[in-house]
Amino acid sequence: MLDIFRKWYKRYLSEEESVLLLVLLTVSVMLLMTIGDILAPVLAAIVLAYLAQGLASLLQRYGVPQWLGVAVSYLVFIGFFFSFVFALLPLAWRQMLSLASELPSMMQRGQELLSVLPQRYPQFVSDAQIGELQSFVQAELAGLGPSLVTGSLAWIPSVLTVMVYIILIPLLVFFFLKDRQPIFDWFGSFLPTERPFLRRIWMEMDEQVANYARGKVLEILIIGSVTYFAFAWLGLQYAALLGLLVGLSVIIPYIGATIVTLPVALVAYFQWGLTSDFYYLIAVYLVIQVLDGNVLVPLLFSEAVNLHPVAIILAVLFFGGIWGLWGVFFAIPLATLIKAIINAWPRSTEVSAEAA
Numbered sequence: 104m105l106d107i108f109r110k111w112y113k114r115y116l117s118e119e120e121s122v123l124l125l126v127l128l129t130v131s132v133m134l135l136m137t138i139g140d141i142l143a144p145v146l147a148a149i150v151l152a153y154l155a156q157g158l159a160s161l162l163q164r165y166g167v168p169q170w171l172g173v174a175v176s177y178l179v180f181i182g183f184f185f186s187f188v189f190a191l192l193p194l195a196w197r198q199m200l201s202l203a204s205e206l207p208s209m210m211q212r213g214q215e216l217l218s219v220l221p222q223r224y225p226q227f228v229s230d231a232q233i234g235e236l237q238s239f240v241q242a243e244l245a246g247l248g249p250s251l252v253t254g255s256l257a258w259i260p261s262v263l264t265v266m267v268y269i270i271l272i273p274l275l276v277f278f279f280l281k282d283r284q285p286i287f288d289w290f291g292s293f294l295p296t297e298r299p300f301l302r303r304i305w306m307e308m309d310e311q312v313a314n315y316a317r318g319k320v321l322e323i324l325i326i327g328s329v330t331y332f333a334f335a336w337l338g339l340q341y342a343a344l345l346g347l348l349v350g351l352s353v354i355i356p357y358i359g360a361t362i363v364t365l366p367v368a369l370v371a372y373f374q375w376g377l378t379s380d381f382y383y384l385i386a387v388y389l390v391i392q393v394l395d396g397n398v399l400v401p402l403l404f405s406e407a408v409n410l411h412p413v414a415i416i417l418a419v420l421f422f423g424g425i426w427g428l429w430g431v432f433f434a435i436p437l438a439t440l441i442k443a444i445i446n447a448w449p450r451s452t453e454v455s456a457e458a459a
Contacts, residue, residue, distance in 0.1 A: 123295070124304075124444065135426050144268050146433075148275030153316045155180045155280055173280045180276060188269055191347065198344040202370070209373045304444060312436045318403035323350045326395050333387050340374055349388075353395065355423075355431050356415050360392050414438055 134142065155176040162172035221230045279286070294301060327350020334342035345367055352359030367388055375381045418438035422430035430437075 123298075124301070128444070135430075144271045145275060147268070148272050148279060150316045150320075151180060151184075151272065152276045152279035152283075153313045154320055155276060156283065157313065157317050159280065177277055177280055181273060184273060191343065195344045195347045198341040202341050202344065205373075209369075212373060304440075308436070308440050312439075315436050315439075319354070322353050322395070322399060322403055325399060326350050326353055326391065330388070330391055333391065334384070337380070337384050337387065339371060339384055341370055345370065349391075355419060356435070358416075358419065360395075364388070414442075 155173075158176040158179060159169075159172040162175060163169055167175070221228050221232075327346050330349040331342050331346030334345055339345070345363075348363050348366065349360075352363040355362075368385065371381050371384045375384075415435060415438065418434040419431055422434045422437055424430070426433075
């Protein structure tokens with residue numbers, strides 16, 4: 104047994120870069136698990152800087168000076184960022200408050216619908232089952248008021264945190280764009296001078312993360328915008344809120360679209376009932392989801408992601424479990440990083456030759 108571990112150690116950890124990779128991975132995982140929430144604005148700024156750097160690099164390829172390309176890309180970022188913060192978010196918040204005020208009437212209509220189920224489908228549903236379900240719902244609603252009061256007080260630190268993020272993120276993006284190369288050089292000064300495997304992994308991940316971040320943000324913008332205009336055109340209430348939810352749902356592969364379908368269907372049902380308008384909206388929503396999965400995603404991520412769907416789902420579950428929403432967003436790049444590390448991990452040729 105000891106001989107097996109000795110051979111494994113010599114094969115995978117006999118070189119300096121192998122040990123360095125292991126240390127970097129261990130430190131990174133510990134940081135994510137312990138202070139991941141504190142680093143959230145930094146990581147958000149890194150993602151946004153990737154997006155802005157893409158525009159700056161494109162402008163430089165057309166002969167624009169570097170400082171001008173960075174300035175233009177940063178101004179574009181500032182425009183989108185504050186438009187989202189001060190225009191879209193307040194609109195979605197107002198619609199969410201309006202939806203919350205209508206929840207009691209929706210619950211009443213839902214109870215009326217449930218009460219007729221035993222008469223229509225006595226072989227599947229009984230009066231006792233409906234009575235138990237209504238008692239459970241009433242008990243939950245009775246405790247909803249105190250929970251809302253407690254939750255509203257707990258939101259105060261969150262609101263302050265968001266205000267700090269609104270200030271910090273634009274500043275961090277500016278410095279990440281302006282001093283991109285000095286920051287890379289500073290980090291590189293702590294690594295060995297000769298690091299071919301680390302360079303290979305970094306080059307692959309730099310391209311993968313950049314492509315994924317740009318593609319995912321574009322997907323959110325396209326799907327959210329198309330959904331909002333489609334819902335508004337059909338006359339659905341809370342179109343901005345639902346469009347935002349549908350746009351953000353693409354962050355979670357395969358699962359997000361399934362989860363967000365329920366509120367879309369419920370709002371449409373309580374507004375129109377089982378009428379032609381309801382079926383038109385569901386059909387339009389399904390068309391958007393099909394086009395997203397079969398047209399938009401292959402166009403945006405054909406070169407950025409080469410992972411099996413099972414690996415993607417496992418990555419979402421694992422990284423989401425240890426890091427919340429940020430883990431879900433970065434699940435695919437992190438899974439790609441693990442794949443790149445496994446493929447490029449330094450191996451001792453001597454041990455391989457002995458094994459052969």
